[in-house]
Amino acid sequence: MDNTVIKIQDAVVSYREDVALRGVSLEVRKGEFIGIIGPNGAGKTTLLTVINGLGKLVHGEVRVLGSPLNGTNGSSLRKRIGYVAQVENIDPRLPINVRETVMVGCYGRLGLFHRPKRAQWETVDKVLEMVGIAHLRERPIGHLSGGEYQRAAIARALIQQPEIFLLDEPTASIDQKAQHEILSLIQLIHREYHMTTLYVTHDLRTLPPICQRLILMKDGKTWRQGSPESMLREEVLSQLYGAPISVPTDIAPLQT
C-alpha cells in the first residue's frame, strides 16, 4: 500500500529574478519525522510553503495527502496541514488573547458561518494545558515571550488536528531553555499523534532526536538526504555550509 503523503516532482519556485527552488523532488511517507537543514537562502522555508500551497510553482508538480496542488485546492488542503513559523514581532496592543489565537487554528475546518462551540473551547483549554501555557490563556498574545509564543503557535497548529505538521525554525530567536522545552514538546507530540512532520532548522543543535531522515538543502536543491548518522558528518556539513564545520557532540539525533 502506498503511504506517501507528500510527493514533489521537479519543483521550481521563483520570486521575480531569484530562483528559490531549482527542481526539487521529494517523497515523504506517512508518520515520518524529517529534518531539513542548510545555509540561509537554501530554499528550506520555500519547500514548506510549496507543501502547504502558499508557494507558487513555476514548474513541477506537488501532491499532498493524495491530491495534486493546483492553485484552487490549496485552501482546503491547508486545513489539514499545521504550520508553525519563526517567532514574529507582534504588536503588544493587538486585541486578541492566547485562547482566541489558538482557536484560530479551528476556523479553517469550521468553515464560514459556523462559530466555535463550547466543546471546541474546551479542546483549546486542553491543548493549552498540554503545551504548558494554560495559565496564560487570557493574556494578550502580544505580551508573551518568544518561547511562550511558540507554544501558543504549536497549540494553534495542534487544534487543527493536522495530518502534516510543518515547523519552520520554531526554536529560532528564543533562549536555550525555551529551545529545549519546545523540542521536548515537539517530540512528545510526534510520539502521541504520529503526524508526518517536516522540521526546518539552520541550528544543528536544535535537531530533535526523533528525527528519522535528514534533507540537506543548498542553492535551492535537495543536495543530499539520508539518516542523521550518515549526514551529520564533518565532511558533509563542511561542504554543505561551504566552511569548516565541526559536528557538535551534543546533537540529539546522534545520541539516540
Add this chain to the structure above:
Amino acid sequence: MDLGMDLSIFQYHFMQNAILAGLLGGITCSVVGVFVVTMHLSFIGVCIAHAAFAGALLGLWLGFNPLIGALLFSLGSAAIIGPVADRGELNPDTSIGIIFSLMLGLAFLFMGLMPGARTEALNLFWGSILTVTRQDIIFLGVITGVIAGLVVAFHKEIQAVICHRQVALAVGIPATLVFYGLLFSTGVTITASLQSIGGLLIYSLILNPAAAAYQLTYSLKKMLLIAVAFGVVSCWAGLAASYLLDIPSGAAIVITSAIIFGLATAFSPKRKVKGWQRAPLAG
C-alpha cells in the same frame, strides 16, 4: 440661552437627518476604523479617502452623481493598493504615497476644470452634516446595515485576518478575500460618509475613534463597541458644537474625535505596567 429654543431645533428635518447621519456615519466609520487601525493600514485608508474625494469631484465636473464617482474611485484605488502593498514590488509607503498624491492631484485638476461656482465641490471638502438629504441617510443606512451584518457573519474570519493574517492563510481561511473585503468596505464607508463629513476630514472619523478604543481594551468585541460609541459621540458632540458655536460641522466632529483619542491615550490602562510584565520574561 433659551432651553425651549434649543429643543425645538430637533423638530426640523435637517436636524433629524443630521442626528441620523451622525449615528450611522459614526457606527460605520468606527467599525471600518477598527480594521484599519488593527492591521496598521492607516496610510492605505487615507489614500482611499482621497480617491473617493477625487471620484466625487469628477462626478460633479462631468455631471453625474458624485457618489457613483466616489464609489468607483475608492473601490478602484483599493483594488490597486491591495496588490501593491501585498506583493512588495515597491516599498508600500512609496507606492501608496504615489497613488495618494495622484488622487490629490486629480481632485484639484477636476476642481480646476469645473465651470462656475464650486460651492458643491467645496462642500465635499469639509462636508456638511446639516444639509444631508433623506436619500443620503437611506444610502448610509443601507451601508451601515451591510457592514454590521458582514462583521457579525464573518467575525471570526475578520478577527483572524486583522490579528494574524499569515496564520489565517495557513489554516485555510480565505484570508486574501477577507482582506480585500475589508479594503472595499473602507472604500464604501468613505463614499457613504463623504457628503456629511467631507473628503478631507472623513479619514479622521475612521481613525480617531478606533485608535482611541485600541488604547483601552485587548478584546476585539469590546474594541468594536467602544469605537462605535466614540464615533457616535464624536458626531453628535461635533454636531452640537457646530450648531451652538456656528462652526463647520465636519471640523467640529473631527476635533471632538481627536480630543477623545487624546483622553483615551492619557488614561489608557495599556500604559500601566502589569505585575506579570514586571517579572523577568521566562522562555
